[in-house]
Amino acid sequence: MRKSVFYKRILHTKDGVIPQYCNKEGSYLKVIPHNNGNLGTELHTHNFYLILWIKKGQGTHSINFQDFPISDNQILLFSPGDLHKAVCTNEEDIAIAFSDDLLNLLPFKIADWIRYHVFCNIGTPPVATIDDNIAEILTKWIEVLKSVVENQKDDINYCTAATISVILKVLKEHASWKNDSMDFEHPKLKIIYDFKKSIEFNLKKSHSPAFYSIDIGVAESKLSAITKETFGLSPKKIINEEIILKAKKLLAEKEFIIKEISEELGFADAPHFVKFFKKETGMTPSQFKETL
Numbered sequence: 001m002r003k004s005v006f007y008k009r010i011l012h013t014k015d016g017v018i019p020q021y022c023n024k025e026g027s028y029l030k031v032i033p034h035n036n037g038n039l040g041t042e043l044h045t046h047n048f049y050l051i052l053w054i055k056k057g058q059g060t061h062s063i064n065f066q067d068f069p070i071s072d073n074q075i076l077l078f079s080p081g082d083l084h085k086a087v088c089t090n091e092e093d094i095a096i097a098f099s100d101d102l103l104n105l106l107p108f109k110i111a112d113w114i115r116y117h118v119f120c121n122i123g124t125p126p127v128a129t130i131d132d133n134i135a136e137i138l139t140k141w142i143e144v145l146k147s148v149v150e151n152q153k154d155d156i157n158y159c160t161a162a163t164i165s166v167i168l169k170v171l172k173e174h175a176s177w178k179n180d181s182m183d184f185e186h187p188k189l190k191i192i193y194d195f196k197k198s199i200e201f202n203l204k205k206s207h208s209p210a211f212y213s214i215d216i217g218v219a220e221s222k223l224s225a226i227t228k229e230t231f232g233l234s235p236k237k238i239i240n241e242e243i244i245l246k247a248k249k250l251l252a253e254k255e256f257i258i259k260e261i262s263e264e265l266g267f268a269d270a271p272h273f274v275k276f277f278k279k280e281t282g283m284t285p286s287q288f289k290e291t292l
Contacts, residue, residue: 042085043062043083043084043085043252043292044083044084044085045081045082045083045084045249046078046079046080046081046082046084047080047081048080048097048098048099048100049077049078049079049080049097049098049099049100049103049119050076050077050078050095050096050097051075051076051077051095051096051164051167051168051171052075052076052077052078052093052094052095053073053074053075053093053094053095053096053138054070054071054072054073054074054075054076054092054093055072055073055092055093055094055135056072056092056093057070057072057074057088057092057093058070058088059086059087059088060086060087060088061076061084061085061086061088061127062083062084062085062086063076063078063082063083063084063121063125063127064082064083064121064125064245065083065245065248066124066125068125068127068178070088071129073129073130073131073132073135074127074128074129075126075127075128075129075130075171075175076125076126076127077118077119077125077126077127078119079115079119079121080100082121082125083245083248083249083252094142096142096145096164096167098160098164100115102157102160102161102164103115103161105157105158105161106161106162106165110165112189112190112193113189114165114168115193116189116190116192116193117172117189118168118171118172120192122192122196122230122231122233122238122241123231123232123233123241124178125178126177126178127177127178128171128175128176128177128178129175129176130171130174130175130176134170134171134174134175137170137174138167138170138171141163141166141167141170142167144163145160145163145164145167148160148163188226188230191216191218191222191223191226192226192227192230194216194218195212195216195218195223195227195235195238196238196242198212198215198216199212199238199239199242200242202215203239203242203243203246203265203266204264204265204266205266206266207239207240207243207266209223209224209234209235209236209239212235212239213235220235223235240276240280243265243276243280244277244280244281246264246265247261247265247273247277247285248288250264250265251285251288251289251292252289252292254289254292258270258273258274258285258286261273261285262274273285
């Protein structure tokens with residue numbers, strides 16, 4: 001299979017979103033105020049975490065091929081690897097971009113909560129709205145964050161990581177989330193994360209829930225109970241959704257033929273892949289490509 005360049009594509013230039021503040025620990029963060037006017041972006045992927053607060057705007061954001069109409073005081077969270085496309089008019093928004101290295105400075109339980117729960121994109125991506133009171137609180141914390149970053153002291157990364165965790169705590173507890181679920185304790189979150197990462201690395205090997213339960217060391221019945229409790233989805237349904245998402249990413253590159261994609265995703269041949277794709281999406285891979 002040809003080497004992919006699609007996953008290296010990012011929204012902005014290196015000097016734009018890849019944050020400008022970096023010390024010897026190699027952690028990054030940048031706060032970006034925008035008054036963009038009309039914005040249209042091609043389909044792209046992020047290689048960083050992003051908190052996007054749309055204060056005023058209209059249009060549509062597409063996250064992993066799911067469309068979300070824009071509303072005032074909307075919050076969108078992007079994880080590394082998420083696919084994004086925007087067609088909108090943003091009168092005012094703020095983006096906070098940071099790397100995974102920044103999370104490594106936090107206590108592991110907090111870092112895991114951010115990675116596995118706050119930014120969890122299984123099922124419905126994390127999209128929310130906030131009221132005016134929370135918007136006022138968020139504004140104050142963002143000012144704190146900008147002040148910390150601009151001071152450029154030796155402990156800047158620890159302070160910025162802590163401030164981001166507070167901002168996310170405020171949002172998670174007080175925003176109205178489309179993918180809202182109960183707050184699960186850390187062990188369950190870790191199992192969900194391990195399951196997701198195992199799918200990412202082993203999708204070509206197997207599409208069986210039994211394979212993944214063995215790979216992460218969790219009984220299949222326990223894995224099923226956790227995914228159904230958390231997302232209302234069986235492990236098999238989550239695996240199928242990951243197959244479709246990866247297939248759509250590869251189809252969006254327009255460089256790969258169906259046979260190559262079917263091999264990359266672990267199908268015996270192209271006809272089996274086409275049949276599976278149509279069953280899950282209601283269209284053939286070729287028909288999907290025509291919609292891009």
